[in-house]
Amino acid sequence: MLFSTQRTRVIHEGSRFSRLEKVRALAAGWPAALAALRVCPGGAADGLNCGRCEKCLRTRLELLAAGIDETAAFGRSLVSVELWREAVPMPIAETALHHEELLPALRERGYDELCRAIEAGIALYRKARVGGQDRPEAGLVN
Numbered sequence: 001m002l003f004s005t006q007r008t009r010v011i012h013e014g015s016r017f018s019r020l021e022k023v024r025a026l027a028a029g030w031p032a033a034l035a036a037l038r039v040c041p042g043g044a045a046d047g048l049n050c051g052r053c054e055k056c057l058r059t060r061l062e063l064l065a066a067g068i069d070e071t072a073a074f075g076r077s078l079v080s081v082e083l084w085r086e087a088v089p090m091p092i093a094e095t096a097l098h099h100e101e102l103l104p105a106l107r108e109r110g111y112d113e114l115c116r117a118i119e120a121g122i123a124l125y126r127k128a129r130v131g132g133q134d135r136p137e138a139g140l141v142n
């Protein structure tokens with residue numbers, strides 16, 4: 001309802017589901033949607049996902065958590081620990097919750113080192129929030 005006007009009603013279908021639940025639903029039964037999935041806020045020049053920004057990486061890991069190892073939209077779902085640390089040293093605001101949601105499924109699939117990198121970022125975010133900074137700058141991150 002956030003974008004509704006007096007003449008136009010916008011319905012946010014599925015808002016009760018988390019991002020991971022939505023990705024799981026696509027993975028379970030909508031391969032065409034998986035192939036056409038576009039999430040990149042920067043929008044690569046060719047209109048595809050860059051595959052390296054926080055949102056692209058998070059989506060790749062959501063796919064991995066859903067049991068999808070590769071898609072036409074992103075290529076390999078697995079993200080290296082080094083790339084994750086470089087691109088997402090610390091999540092901000094609600095992305096920390098999205099990252100946390102990934103952990104059980106990724107751990108179940110055996111990606112323990114990646115889980116530790118994700119948890120380290122979440123811990124930095126929580127520590128920064130306790131310090132009263134909602135969007136702490138790079139000074140907290142080495």
Ligand SMILES: [Zn+2]
Nearest residue numbers: 040050053056
């Ligand atoms: Zn991107």
